[in-house]
Amino acid sequence: MAKQSVHFFDKETTKELIKxxxxxxxxxxxxxxxxxxxxxxxxxxxxxxxxxxxxSGINIPGYVRLLEGFGFSTGFFDV
Incomplete structure (x- = not known):
């Protein structure tokens, strides 16, 4: 059985989104x-x-990046 490709953005969908x-x-x-x-x-x-x-105040670079990522993503969650 052949897989059918799913097109999420065909011409009709694009036109509807623009509209x-x-x-x-x-x-x-x-x-x-x-x-x-x-x-x-x-x-x-x-x-x-x-x-x-x-x-701030954390000396382990991996934890710094992790906490910065969590903190910055809260701004996007608020939007």
Whole structure:
């Protein structure tokens, strides 16, 4: 039995995604878009600061990278 390939982004799907993106950009007010983007940037900045604070005072490089990764990812989870 031959495997069928699954195409997640065929032409119809791509057209539908473009159509929905255009609709959403027309519907959202520019002020709301600006506030959302600034809030997302603030959350990512918070994650960067949190990663530095978590890793400060640790002398083992592997643990430093691990804690920095956990801290920085909290900013992305907030977004």
């Amino acid at each position: 929905q993106a255009c609709y959403l950009t027309k519907e959202i007010h520019i002020f709301k878009f600006l506030i959302c983007s600034m809030t997302a940037g603030a959350f990512i900045t918070f994650g960067a600061l949190f990663s530095v604070l978590l890793a």
